[in-house]
Amino acid sequence: MASVFEYAPAPESRAIADIAPSYGLFIDGEFVEAADGKVFKTVSPSTEEVLSEIAQAGSEDVDRAVKAARRAFEKWSALPGAERAKYLFRIARIIQERSRELAVLETLDNGKPIKETRDADLPLVAAHFFYYAGWADKLDHAGYGPNPRPLGVAGQVIPWNFPLLMLAWKIAPALATGNTVVLKPAETTPLSALFFADICRQAGLPKGVVNILPGYGDAGAALIAHPDVNKVAFTGSTAVGKEIARTVAGTRKKVTLELGGKGANIVFDDAPIDQAVEGIVNGIFFNQGQVCCAGSRLLVQESIQEELLDSLKRRLSTLRLGDPLDKNTDIGAINSEEQLTRITSLVEQGEAEGAERWSPACELPESGYWFAPTLFTNVTQAHRIARDEIFGPVLSVLTFRTPDEAVAKANNTPYGLSAGIWTEKGSRILAVANKLRAGVVWSNTFNKFDPTSPFGGYKESGFGREGGRHGLEAYLAPSSPEGER
Amino acid sequence: MNATDRLNVLKTYKLYVGGKFPRSESGRVYEVSDSKGKWLANAPLSSRKDARDAVVAARKAFGGWSGATAYNRGQILYRVAEMLEGRRDQFTREVADAEGLSKSKAAAVVDATIDRWVWYAGWTDKIAQVVGGGNPVAGPFFNLSSPEPTGVVAIVAPQESSFLGLVSVLAPVIATGNTAIVVASENSPLPALSLAEVLATSDVPGGVVNVLSGRTAEIAAPLAAHQDVNAIDLAGADEVLAKELEIAAADNLKRVLRPQPVDYAKTPGTDRLTAFLETKTVWHPTGSLGASGSSY
Numbered sequence: 001m002a003s004v005f006e007y008a009p010a011p012e013s014r015a016i017a018d019i020a021p022s023y024g025l026f027i028d029g030e031f032v033e034a035a036d037g038k039v040f041k042t043v044s045p046s047t048e049e050v051l052s053e054i055a056q057a058g059s060e061d062v063d064r065a066v067k068a069a070r071r072a073f074e075k076w077s078a079l080p081g082a083e084r085a086k087y088l089f090r091i092a093r094i095i096q097e098r099s100r101e102l103a104v105l106e107t108l109d110n111g112k113p114i115k116e117t118r119d120a121d122l123p124l125v126a127a128h129f130f131y132y133a134g135w136a137d138k139l140d141h142a143g144y145g146p147n148p149r150p151l152g153v154a155g156q157v158i159p160w161n162f163p164l165l166m167l168a169w170k171i172a173p174a175l176a177t178g179n180t181v182v183l184k185p186a187e188t189t190p191l192s193a194l195f196f197a198d199i200c201r202q203a204g205l206p207k208g209v210v211n212i213l214p215g216y217g218d219a220g221a222a223l224i225a226h227p228d229v230n231k232v233a234f235t236g237s238t239a240v241g242k243e244i245a246r247t248v249a250g251t252r253k254k255v256t257l258e259l260g261g262k263g264a265n266i267v268f269d270d271a272p273i274d275q276a277v278e279g280i281v282n283g284i285f286f287n288q289g290q291v292c293c294a295g296s297r298l299l300v301q302e303s304i305q306e307e308l309l310d311s312l313k314r315r316l317s318t319l320r321l322g323d324p325l326d327k328n329t330d331i332g333a334i335n336s337e338e339q340l341t342r343i344t345s346l347v348e349q350g351e352a353e354g355a356e357r358w359s360p361a362c363e364l365p366e367s368g369y370w371f372a373p374t375l376f377t378n379v380t381q382a383h384r385i386a387r388d389e390i391f392g393p394v395l396s397v398l399t400f401r402t403p404d405e406a407v408a409k410a411n412n413t414p415y416g417l418s419a420g421i422w423t424e425k426g427s428r429i430l431a432v433a434n435k436l437r438a439g440v441v442w443s444n445t446f447n448k449f450d451p452t453s454p455f456g457g458y459k460e461s462g463f464g465r466e467g468g469r470h471g472l473e474a475y476l477a478p479s480s481p482e483g484e485r
Numbered sequence: 486m487n488a489t490d491r492l493n494v495l496k497t498y499k500l501y502v503g504g505k506f507p508r509s510e511s512g513r514v515y516e517v518s519d520s521k522g523k524w525l526a527n528a529p530l531s532s533r534k535d536a537r538d539a540v541v542a543a544r545k546a547f548g549g550w551s552g553a554t555a556y557n558r559g560q561i562l563y564r565v566a567e568m569l570e571g572r573r574d575q576f577t578r579e580v581a582d583a584e585g586l587s588k589s590k591a592a593a594v595v596d597a598t599i600d601r602w603v604w605y606a607g608w609t610d611k612i613a614q615v616v617g618g619g620n621p622v623a624g625p626f627f628n629l630s631s632p633e634p635t636g637v638v639a640i641v642a643p644q645e646s647s648f649l650g651l652v653s654v655l656a657p658v659i660a661t662g663n664t665a666i667v668v669a670s671e672n673s674p675l676p677a678l679s680l681a682e683v684l685a686t687s688d689v690p691g692g693v694v695n696v697l698s699g700r701t702a703e704i705a706a707p708l709a710a711h712q713d714v715n716a717i718d719l720a721g722a723d724e725v726l727a728k729e730l731e732i733a734a735a736d737n738l739k740r741v742l743r744p745q746p747v748d749y750a751k752t753p754g755t756d757r758l759t760a761f762l763e764t765k766t767v768w769h770p771t772g773s774l775g776a777s778g779s780s781y
Contacts, residue, residue: 143615143616145754238738241738242736243735245734245735245741246732246735249731249732249734249741250724250727250731257738429769433767436765438765439764439766440765440766441766441767442767442768443767443769444769444770445626448622448768450620450624450626452620452622452623453620453622453768454764455766456764458763458765459715459738462738463738468620470616470630478754478756
């Protein structure tokens with residue numbers, strides 16, 4: 001949409017992130033080639049430019065990395081908590097120092113806007129290491145019994161939507177509690193994890209404590225199934241989560257799963273409309289909607305539907321889509337061609353099932369993977385776009401009349417990760433929040449994260465919590481008076 | 486008439502589902518014997534349909550039970566202990582028969598079981614303070630993490646400890662506001678079926694606890710695969726069955742508590758309480774003025 005005020009381009013310099021033409025796997029403190037010599041390319045989703053060639057981990061590499069982590073475990077777990085804490089504090093500080101470089105890198109590799117990597121991802125990444133650093137020497141006081149023990153080697157598999165943040169969520173509590181780590185980043189976003197390997201080197205972290213294995217799903221599956229892995233942590237799709245739950249069945253492996261969602265964002269008739277509109281936009285268009293806790297179902301009270309949708313459409317028309325490195329960009333690129341295809345197909349199904357599709361006038365760049373912010377009205381609960389996680393910038397709008405109906409519709413999903421409530425009435429916030437079956441409920445705000453706050457889902461959104469004191473439990477063997485475990 | 490000539494009245498043991506005492510819909514029973522092989526009673530041999538009916542009853546009861554105040558749940562659980570105390574002799578006899586214990590040893594087990602109910606009754610209104618709380622968020626937000634029951638929990642009760650073990654796995658599930666379907670010890674189901682009579686007369690709403698007897702593997706399989714069951718406690722499953730059930734449970738990502746060696750005589754920790762709790766974190770903006778932001 002042509003506007004009175006046009007914005008001049010304000011690109012961040014990409015020279016800040018020095019990307020090497022190739023990277024190895026990070027095993028036992030060294031960058032090494034894959035055992036079978038395989039490599040894959042990582043591309044920038046906004047331009048399709050090849051950024052680097054990455055060694056691709058296979059099962060032999062997984063075995064090597066687990067062995068390295070096992071060797072390192074003995075010393076690392078025996079280290080006084082205060083010493084482990086200092087390593088983590090160092091890492092947190094180095095991340096802060098290098099945060100501009102990492103933000104640019106993440107934007108290049110993932111396609112999300114620089115303002116998000118710079119203002120959301122990186123500060124949170126540093127904060128997570130800082131937070132869990134402080135726990136390392138206080139585990140006796142965490143409420144998991146006296147002298148809680150680490151589990152051993154943690155196998156961690158993370159997704160591409162928040163590559164560095166998910167790394168922080170997994171590695172910080174694992175190291176604080178004395179575990180060692182083998183982490184597999186997603187195949188479309190391996191770079192920041194490899195830069196993190198360099199941060200471990202700068203921090204002087206002992207060899208083998210952190211191992212990074214870029215690769216595909218087969219490497220992740222091999223890691224999770226490895227008999228010498230004691231703890232499995234996964235963030236990703238519900239389908240893969242179920243597969244992992246089957247894989248670990250009958251073993252002693254402890255598991256936490258952070259899976260999909262279909263968050264309901266409930267707007268009552270007394271909500272502050274302008275704030276709600278900002279919250280809705282943040283809820284579904286943050287990171288192009290590629291967020292497991294995205295507010296992808298808007299439940300709006302019938303009496304204000306028209307007013308709210310008018311405001312929302314007006315607001316969407318002002319969103320700027322384009323170069324993720326531009327500091328004024330609101331909507332960046334979709335992470336991969338594969339993901340773009342998935343979004344496109346679900347949106348086409350939405351139209352075919354009779355929902356009404358709307359997008360603001362929006363010019364998409366010629367190269368790269370792009371999808372315009374999209375809104376569906378006339379959506380029913382039976383529509384696939386109201387049930388399946390789309391993981392893209394697509395909002396489905398449903399209506400309700402009473403709070404009970406809002407709760408019933410919000411809970412009508414196998415997922416249970418997040419929900420939002422917009423109302424000026426405090427008692428209604430508490431009453432509705434109480435009835436929502438979701439691990440995180442934002443009232444009069446959305447998509448807020450903090451290392452002190454446990455995050456995780458009910459039902460098929462997975463089990464376990466990350467963040468806060470609760471996040472430690474996943475990495476500790478409980479010292480139960482019932483007996484040895 | 487001589488007292489020894491009197492024919493005693495035998496009890497027909499029944500299932501406990503939705504607050505009622507039905508026979509198995511299958512019409513089947515199986516023989517239950519004491520440790521020496523003497524016939525004690527015919528227990529209902531539950532079917533898959535009984536298991537599904539129990540899930541419906543447990544789901545129906547969940548809203549009311551999880552929505553009751555923690556104080557109220559504590560009172561009701563304590564009432565269960567009161568009722569158990571009144572039936573101490575009956576349970577002593579049943580436990581002695583079931584587990585082949587002397588009368589005094591069985592009495593000690595029953596005492597420990599009653600004490601365990603009392604222990605868990607006291608937890609209902611305390612666990613939230615122990616595992617929940619406010620989080621010091623770096624921003625103008627107030628947020629609070631509270632534990633909530635995960636939903637309907639299927640329990641494969643311990644096989645050997647027919648009463649103390651049973652109560653040790655059941656009480657924490659319902660103390661935290663979940664509703665339960667118990668698959669009683671296969672060979673020694675009678676104490677569990679009698680416990681149901683106590684629950685029915687202790688203000689525990691119908692459907693909160695449902696007790697099934699029969700072949701563990703036959704009843705547990707449909708429960709582990711059931712889409713409306715949220716969690717499963719595998720305490721009484723052997724290694725092979727536990728693995729099968731855990732695989733089935735993955736289908737809707739049930740919370741799984743694996744079997745583990747437990748000394749039920751020892752005071753339990755909070756692990757069995759927290760195993761069936763979710764943590765919900767509710768956020769709200771505060772504006773920028775914190776609690777200590779005043780200059781007064």
